[in-house]
Amino acid sequence: MTDLTHISNSFVKLGSFFQEYYEYSKNNTEINSNQQSWFQKFDEAITLSGHKNGWFTKENILYSLKSWAEQLTAENLEEWLSTYEIEKNQPKTVAIVMAGNIPLVGFHDFLSTLITGNRILIKLSSNDSVLLPCVAQYLIEIEPTFKDKIDFTDGKLDAFDAVIATGSNNTSRYFEHYFSKKPNLIRKSRxxxxxxxxxxxxxxxxxxxxxxxxxxxxxxxxxxxxxxxxxxxxxxxxxxxxxxxxxxxxxxxxxxxxxxxxxxxxxxxxxxxxxxxxxxxxxxxxxxxxxxxxxxxxxxxxxxxxxxxxxxxxxxxxADGVLKDEVKFGHTQKPSLKDYADNIDTVEFLIKT
CATH class of the missing domain: 3.40.309.10 (Aldehyde Dehydrogenase; Chain A, domain 2)
Known part of the structure; x- marks a missing residue:
């Protein structure tokens, strides 16, 4: 059984922190005393991330955090999850092979896996190896039960029940072969x-x-x-x-x-x-x-x-008035929680696996 409300509340708190940190970074607002150390940790993580990957500018990282802050509200999470029977999910360990092309590109998989009550085993891309561990540390501090549900690995993925892997068209063929014996969701280039x-x-x-x-x-x-x-x-x-x-x-x-x-x-x-x-x-x-x-x-x-x-x-x-599922101009990088990568429902995959 999954305590959906309890887990959702943790992500709502995370979203509030993203918003506070964004405002602090953009406007130099006064630091809330109980968040000061975490603001400093995120400052350091963003700086290190930029050193490791020159494409990860502070502006783009803050844009990503702001976008997630807007999505991680109680109302949005409730609306997103209302059509699923998450309480029936049997907790499992889900391995996630993450991409690293843009900041926190794997956060939706991270969120989807944990909010459905599963454990997560994460193999990060070398291009984005700093930000998500920092986010996970904050999440564990506000909700210690996540400590036993979040694990990062640099080595071979082992002891998992299902896998979500994102890569290029070439790496997807490797993923399909390597993970063929486990329930899998393999994403390709789009x-x-x-x-x-x-x-x-x-x-x-x-x-x-x-x-x-x-x-x-x-x-x-x-x-x-x-x-x-x-x-x-x-x-x-x-x-x-x-x-x-x-x-x-x-x-x-x-x-x-x-x-x-x-x-x-x-x-x-x-x-x-x-x-x-x-x-x-x-x-x-x-x-x-x-x-x-x-x-x-x-x-x-x-x-x-x-x-x-x-x-x-x-x-x-x-487009504007051309297609049924078109995206408005200026909104491609503002996906909602229901906008799944490759248009494959991640939450449904996790529950039914």
Whole structure:
């Protein structure tokens, strides 16, 4: 049996702490005495995380914490879990092989596993090995029973009942073989796209910049490609996203921009360029950093059919009045608790396994 209310309350407290820490970090607010030591620990964790992974800037880490603070409320958790029979879950040990492309990318699996009453065995990505252990330490302090339910390992995964593994299309084949004898949820590479119709407002296109540039385009929910009508004027897009030009101040992004531009020029590819984002016509979905692929369409109906046929390769589709399950401009990096990676219900998998 799972004490759902007790566990949920712990995550609500965690969400409140994320909010307090965000406000302290952004606004230099006075430190609450009973949180002072934890604010310092999170400061140190964010600094160390940035040293280990240059893509993990303080701004993006704080954005992630703020996003989770907004989701970890009693109302949101209750609504999310209301359709599941979690009380019937038989506690098990779930191994999680986490990705490391964006800060705390594995937190939803962490939350889903613990809130359903299971134990969790975590193998972290070397790209994101600092933040979640710090979060887990805080969670254990406010709810000591989690100490026996959370374990991190650097070695071979052993003694588990089910597994959730996230990786590339190549590593997924290894995962499927290695974990074939256990109930498993294996995730592969996915990308996100936007459908433009020439009817978008400047505000919507500016918001699209958030979907393109947040986390430097490294997330599966980051827009890597746009579909546009044949008469599309790209100047309106470039004008709307010009406010993101300072992204070039980030050394790793700038280096990728320079490198990919050189490759395109030497290969004599036709590209559009505004000094910090290149547009390249390409049928692929996954674009390099600082590059946004585009593809023309002649009919929205034909495009809808194509996107439906390729649904197993897509995570989000940004549009306005085009598709049933479209995401609003500027909202790809603000998923709700019900927005599951690869559109596979993690909680249902955990309960039924």
């Amino acid at each position: 990308n996100s796209v936007a459908v433009l119709t020439n009817n978008e407002t400047k505000e919507q296109l500016t918001a699209l910049g958030e979907d393109i540039f947040r986390y430097y385009g490294l997330g599966c929910r980051s827009i890597s490609k746009i579909f546009v009508p044949r008469d599309y004027n790209f100047d309106q897009l470039y004008e709307a996203i010009y406010s993101y030009k300072d992204i070039l101040d980030q050394a790793k992004f700038s280096n990728n921009y320079d490198y990919n531009k050189a490759v395109y020029l030497m290969s004599e590819y036709k590209i559009l360029d505004n000094g910090f984002l290149m547009l390249k016509e390409d049928t692929n979905y996954a674009s390099p950093i600082a590059t946004l692929f585009y593809e023309y369409y002649d009919s929205l109906e034909e495009l809808k059919n194509k996107l439906t046929a390729n649904s197993d390769r897509l995570q989000c589709i940004v």
